[in-house]
Amino acid sequence: MAEPTTTDPLRTKCRPIVRAGEGWTGILRDAFPRNRYGIVPVTLQLVRAPFKTIFRLADDPAYGNYWTLLLAITGITIVLLYVTLPYIFNLLVGQELVTVASDGQRLRMKFQLTQFAALIVSTPAQYYAFRAVSPISRSPRSYVKMAVLGNCYNLLIRIAFGLLALVVGVIVTYARLPMHMSTGIAIEFALATLCNIVVAYELHRRFWQIPWWKTLALMSVFLLIATYLIGPQLTHMAEGLDQFDSQAVFGR
Numbered sequence: 001m002a003e004p005t006t007t008d009p010l011r012t013k014c015r016p017i018v019r020a021g022e023g024w025t026g027i028l029r030d031a032f033p034r035n036r037y038g039i040v041p042v043t044l045q046l047v048r049a050p051f052k053t054i055f056r057l058a059d060d061p062a063y064g065n066y067w068t069l070l071l072a073i074t075g076i077t078i079v080l081l082y083v084t085l086p087y088i089f090n091l092l093v094g095q096e097l098v099t100v101a102s103d104g105q106r107l108r109m110k111f112q113l114t115q116f117a118a119l120i121v122s123t124p125a126q127y128y129a130f131r132a133v134s135p136i137s138r139s140p141r142s143y144v145k146m147a148v149l150g151n152c153y154n155l156l157i158r159i160a161f162g163l164l165a166l167v168v169g170v171i172v173t174y175a176r177l178p179m180h181m182s183t184g185i186a187i188e189f190a191l192a193t194l195c196n197i198v199v200a201y202e203l204h205r206r207f208w209q210i211p212w213w214k215t216l217a218l219m220s221v222f223l224l225i226a227t228y229l230i231g232p233q234l235t236h237m238a239e240g241l242d243q244f245d246s247q248a249v250f251g252r
Contacts, residue, residue: 037065039072043156050153054203058146066148077155081162092170122222123147129218134208143207150203154196161192197223 036042042065045053057063127143165188171177172184197219205215 037063039065039069042069043073043152046149046153046156050199051203051206054146054149054153055207057149058142058207063145066145066152070148070152073152073155077159080159085162085166089166089169092173122225126218126222129222130204130208130210133214133218134210136209138208146203146207150200154199157195157199158192161188161195164188 042053042057057066123144124140126147127138127140130143131138165184168188169184201215201219204219205212208215
């Protein structure tokens with residue numbers, strides 16, 4: 001009986017066989033999957049019907065890509081708001097507004113860091129606090145998914161306000177309207193923050209099915225904790241943004 005022969009893959013002269021889906025197109029499919037849980041489909045669903053999408057995915061045990069979605073939208077937000085839009089704005093209206101843009105960057109970054117820190121630190125406490133006053137029972141996983149997807153939608157809101165601020169800033173500058181750019185940045189930040197708070201309030205009220213006054217009371221407590229306990233701990237991180245120069249990314 002003949003002994004079985006083995007072929008050393010390092011010595012074979014045959015070309016390696018690339019299976020379907022393992023080439024460069026497979027990488028693109030991994031980044032932008034066509035299933036309903038992919039980053040692009042879920043983002044579009046958040047834009048079209050935010051509350052309906054958040055509640056549906058929070059209650060869907062098969063959905064588990066919420067952390068990936070948050071990382072993707074966070075990366076897009078950082079690149080767009082803190083690098084690309086300030087660069088375009090300074091390119092269009094002049095270098096004298098670099099300081100104003102940097103102030104806006106520090107303000108947005110500090111708020112964003114506070115949001116993420118509050119999401120990580122206070123989410124368990126928020127879950128048990130809302131569960132104690134709610135007539136329904138929700139799992140920790142469904143609540144975390146709701147909170148993460150809510151943050152994703154709030155980031156999309158900030159992107160929209162950032163784009164709007166860019167357009168308004170260019171119009172105000174070229175039309176020479178009597179409005180200081182720092183005032184415009186403050187208004188844009190205040191409106192975006194107000195929208196984020198309203199979204200978080202409405203998500204918790206509907207998710208837990210509790211009266212408005214209970215939602216408002218609990219949200220106010222955790223908002224104060226995030227502002228006066230978590231926020232100051234991040235001040236030194238925000239101060240490091242003084243050295244941030246978006247033009248350095250472009251080699252200038």
